[in-house]
Amino acid sequence: MKAPQRIETERLILRSPTDADAEAIFAGYASDPEVTRYLGWPRHTLLDQTRGFLAFTHTQWRTTPAGAYLIESRASGKLLGSTGFDFETPQRASTGYVLARAAWGLGYATEALRAVVALAPSIGLMRLQAYCHPEHRASARMLEKCGFAFEGRLRKHTVFPNLQPVQVHDALLYAITW
Numbered sequence: 001m002k003a004p005q006r007i008e009t010e011r012l013i014l015r016s017p018t019d020a021d022a023e024a025i026f027a028g029y030a031s032d033p034e035v036t037r038y039l040g041w042p043r044h045t046l047l048d049q050t051r052g053f054l055a056f057t058h059t060q061w062r063t064t065p066a067g068a069y070l071i072e073s074r075a076s077g078k079l080l081g082s083t084g085f086d087f088e089t090p091q092r093a094s095t096g097y098v099l100a101r102a103a104w105g106l107g108y109a110t111e112a113l114r115a116v117v118a119l120a121p122s123i124g125l126m127r128l129q130a131y132c133h134p135e136h137r138a139s140a141r142m143l144e145k146c147g148f149a150f151e152g153r154l155r156k157h158t159v160f161p162n163l164q165p166v167q168v169h170d171a172l173l174y175a176i177t178w
Helices: 019-030 047-063 108-123 137-144
Strands: 007-009 014-015 068-073 077-082 084-088 092-094 098-099 129-130 149-159 168-177
Touching: 014 077, 014 108, 019 047, 019 077, 019 098, 047 068, 068 108, 077 108, 098 108, 108 129, 108 137, 129 137, 129 149, 137 149, 137 168
Parallel strands: 092 129
Antiparallel strands: 007 014, 014 068, 068 077, 077 098, 084 092, 129 168, 149 168
């Protein structure tokens, strides 16, 4: 079953990205070193990297039940960040989120991720997981607030390319199952 391309929550709109979103994504969060610090993808230094991300998400939406969602404010229409699904099998996907600095601390990540969690079983997922850098305590707390259970510390598991020196780090694994 395909996920809806648009989800509305109390304060947010989650929608599938379009090519026209490239500049807003780049300027809003993808090029910000502080925002991308603990992410598993490299900070964008060129707009073409953001366009590559959009091409990837279009493929996800064509070939799997869902892909990335952009997070927008319902009140202003302003782009706040993104979340979504990265399918590994038809029954298992990873998720995560990224928010522009101006959107930090306002509960938007929790609201957006709760919408993703609520959608997951209806698109056939039996497991939704998320990885977190051990030093990113705010993210770990938010995952727990959204119902993810801590499953363990994965030793030498993930490259967080925006941390220097670039190396393989431990990662915390969180998951929800149905």
